[in-house]
Amino acid sequence: MKLLMIEDNESVTQMMELFFLKEQIEATFIHDGKEGYERFLKEDFDLLIIDLMLPSMDGMTICRKVREISQVPIIILTAKESESDQVLGLDMGADDYVTKPFSPLALIARIKAVSRRGKNQSGDTDDPAEKDLLKTTYFTVNKSTREIFYEGKPLEALTPKEFDLVCFLMEHPRQVFSREQLLERVWGYQFYGDERTVDVHIKRLRKKLATDEHLFLHTIWGVGYKFDETE
Structure with a gap:
């Protein structure tokens, strides 16, 4: 590095x-x-x-x-x-x-x-087309190029951490993760006692992802956050 x-x-x-x-x-x-x-x-x-x-x-x-x-x-x-x-x-x-x-x-x-x-x-993959693409009802994620498309249209440029966070949540739809879990799973280190990092990234992502019909990133009060296209 x-x-x-x-x-x-x-x-x-x-x-x-x-x-x-x-x-x-x-x-x-x-x-x-x-x-x-x-x-x-x-x-x-x-x-x-x-x-x-x-x-x-x-x-x-x-x-x-x-x-x-x-x-x-x-x-x-x-x-x-x-x-x-x-x-x-x-x-x-x-x-x-x-x-x-x-x-x-x-x-x-x-x-x-x-x-x-x-x-x-x-890292190389045996089947890039299979492993590098993530598709949901509304989104297509290209992990190789680190791009996200909403109904075929590219989203506003995401920071590396924003991409990592939303990609992780999309890979686990409707599953609720605490801030501590997200810090460990997405940021890659143990929880040090400050949750604002996750909150700010979720706030920024909502501005880039949300539409009039869907919020996509939901807060479960007292627990954490989830990605859900059905609500």
Whole structure:
């Protein structure tokens, strides 16, 4: 995995450099927001880790500008405890956030989860037409190209995590999953105590999927979420 970390705190990047070396992750560290965004434009990266508070260009702006041209997975770092900042970061297109101070091992676990998903999606299959297509009453999902069509028309571009989440729920129609289960099954790591990540992604997906006749993604109060085309 080739990773770009835009973080102005050099002690944080020095600490993570040691962990990345141990995990054999190729990492580039940039301490300025504008410089980091320009580096992203010049090279191909598999994952971006972006601090929100940066000189020259803040992390929210970087995240928004990246999402205009790329669906590369993004994890945002923030020292703020404000729920609004975390939710806004997700609304800007980030796939996940980590609040400082954070455990390097927890961040590594999330990065590895992204890597595992990439390997699974690029693996060869004996019958791509059979394994890469998922069809429901209204939707057709092409796992290979990571596209979703509603009654033959392509949906608005989904972020990598939005695609993973809705694809997982479509593969288990009418089955209710808790937020903890979705974090483990879709994000690929154990539940750390914050459910807002799932809630924000469901909210964004509803805006992209729902029609006047169907909600598709339903909240089961006190339990979790499900995909259901019959309600």
